[in-house]
Amino acid sequence: MRPVTGLSGRLLLMTVAFVMLVEVFVYAPSVARFRLDWLEARVSAAQLTVIALEATPDQSVTTELANRLLDQVGAHAIVVPPTATAVRRGIFRDMPPAMDLSLDLRSPGFFPLIADAFGTLLHSGDRVLWVQAEAPELAGGRIDLLLDEAPLRRAMIAFSWRILGLSLLISFLTAALVFVTLRWMIVRPLRDITRSILLFRENPEDATRIDAPAQRSDEIGIVHRELAAMEETVRQSLRQRARLAALGEAVTRINHDLRNILTTVSLLSDRLGASDDPEVRRVSPTLMAAIDRAVQLCQRTLDFARDGGPLLKRTRFPLADLVAELTPVLSAPDGRPFLVDNRVAPGVDLEADRDLVFRVLSNLGHNAAAAGATRLTVTAAAEGPDLAIEVGDDGPGLPPKAMANLFQPFAGAGRSGGTGLGLAIARELMRAHGGDIVLTQSDAAGTIFRLRLPAAADAGNRAA
Ligand SMILES: Nc1ncnc2c1ncn2[C@@H]1O[C@H](COP(=O)(O)OP(=O)(O)OP(=O)(O)O)[C@@H](O)[C@H]1O
Ligand SMILES: [Mg+2]
Known part of the structure; x- marks a missing residue:
């Protein structure tokens, strides 16, 4: 130095x-x-x-x-x-x-x-x-x-x-004394800390390169110990991530093959409906529904794995048009009427990946329909530099289990047949856009999710 x-x-x-x-x-x-x-x-x-x-x-x-x-x-x-x-x-x-x-x-x-x-x-x-x-x-x-x-x-x-x-x-x-004291008390320990950081940066996963933190009780000692603790935490989470990544890859492969097997099974079981055996004919719809659910589970898990780091294809498009496309894909499970109330003004534009935003909205719509809502209301309003989109329904609100594990993949399923991936995927896609999703209301009157997205660059967006 x-x-x-x-x-x-x-x-x-x-x-x-x-x-x-x-x-x-x-x-x-x-x-x-x-x-x-x-x-x-x-x-x-x-x-x-x-x-x-x-x-x-x-x-x-x-x-x-x-x-x-x-x-x-x-x-x-x-x-x-x-x-x-x-x-x-x-x-x-x-x-x-x-x-x-x-x-x-x-x-x-x-x-x-x-x-x-x-x-x-x-x-x-x-x-x-x-x-x-x-x-x-x-x-x-x-x-x-x-x-x-x-x-x-x-x-x-x-x-x-x-x-x-x-x-x-x-x-x-005086200065010489200060100089020597400072070198001894601050500069040298700081260099030790710097070396420790450099070693960590070169190879964060190598635990053998870390020297024991100083036993000092002053601020430098605290910094050194906290740094060592932080490096240990990061190292552990890196290790865990590596394991999870390997596990995820294996799950994806298994899922992929399983889906193909199930698709074959599904095709074959179609014929069971035409069987002469009345018992076979009786169980075949249940069997097919179960197989369908299994195929869907595989498909969604695959989608989730694929969505790990979505590459955004940003385009500029009117949000109202996108919301209008929701109507044909959403339906209540038991055939009840399900209405999409599109309250987005025609002038509101988004600059985002259209398909991904559609997946977010349709995930929310599917959830509302599955929960027993009859109406989905979508509004949009400028919020500072961002656009706030609210997706509300008149369903019964989230069950406690879903509430407790909100946005947690696989853990948040509160309905039978749910994978618990829809909301987790929605949040990941929103964050990939630099936005976010939060739950703003969930009670007997309905559920409202609020999405925030950076607005289009030359936004002519008006409150809608
Ligand atoms: N609008 C809503 N009204 C009531 N409950 C909801 C609503 N949205 C979500 N939930 C509850 O939250 C749970 C988690 O939703 P999420 O979309 O993450 O998973 P899922 O719908 O169970 O499965 P997936 O979407 O992966 O098929 C749901 O199981 C449901 O119980
Ligand atoms: Mg869902």
């Missing part, structure tokens, strides 16, 4: 940046403090000088000594302002320069100090400062100094460089 694009590399750079950012906020007050300390050191040196001066008998010094004292303090003049009892005292150079800026150190505020400090740093000229400060040891309690700003500025710049160096050191040390 390249350090800068990787997670830890990026965090390294960010840590350096953040520490430097924090240092900027720390720097401002500390440089102001440094400046104040520097000035106060000069003030206390000046105070000592004045105290010493006051101890001399005539309170005067030679010019040479005065200059040496002023050099030590770093000032051009030290002045004690006059009080009620004393006159103005102090020591001065011969020709002190004129002051450029007056500073009062007696009650420094936090922000003014910071502003003054940056003022000193940003001012390139050699200003002369007049500093007024408290001097508790002196009679008047005050002392003034005249001094150059240049040495102060130089000291502040040196201080700033030290701070910068220190900040860089701190930030790189």
